[in-house]
Amino acid sequence: MIDNPEEARYQRAQKKVKDLKDFFSHVRAYVIINLLIIFLRSGFVDVIRGRIDDQDFLDWLDWNVLLTPALWGIGLLAHGLYVYRDRFTFFRSWEERKIKEFMEKDEQEFRNNRWE
Structure with a gap:
């Protein structure tokens, strides 16, 4: 336990x-990775579509382009709510x-x- 209130x-x-820095690093990674996924999906599949006959693989790739940002976005939202929890005074009050x-x-x- 810290005795000095200033130190605490x-x-x-x-x-x-530190929490803010970690959150912004998380946002940066989210944006970079998802832009890369979208970029690769838009050009990559068009180039190799003629070379890949496996429709299951292409469907899997399409779903990952949608699911990765969506599911990761839920985690990012939770992280943001944790970091900015002090700003939600409504809940505290x-x-x-x-x-x-x-x-x-x-x-x-x-x-x-008592009186009964």
């Missing part, structure tokens, strides 16, 4: 910067309101049951 704040800020609501409800039930 510094370490939290350092972790946030909603949690606090719900906690207070349940505590008040329990308190009310306790008061009502």
Whole structure:
């Protein structure tokens, strides 16, 4: 445990910067790889279409051009939501309101049951 609050704040800020850097590296890889996949698909298959008679392979390639960005995009979205979770104050305030609501409800039930 860190005794110095300034050091603790510094370490939290350092972790946030690392998380941001990792997220932007993830975005960069996503964009580069998916552009490469789309580029290769658009030109590559047209060039080799005459050489490849295996329709199953071509179908598999077509699906991967669609599925790779879609599935990876879901992972990227999850990563982004994790990194930017502090910006979603609505959820935090909603949690606090719900906690207070349940505590008040329990308190009310306790008061009502106490006199029975």
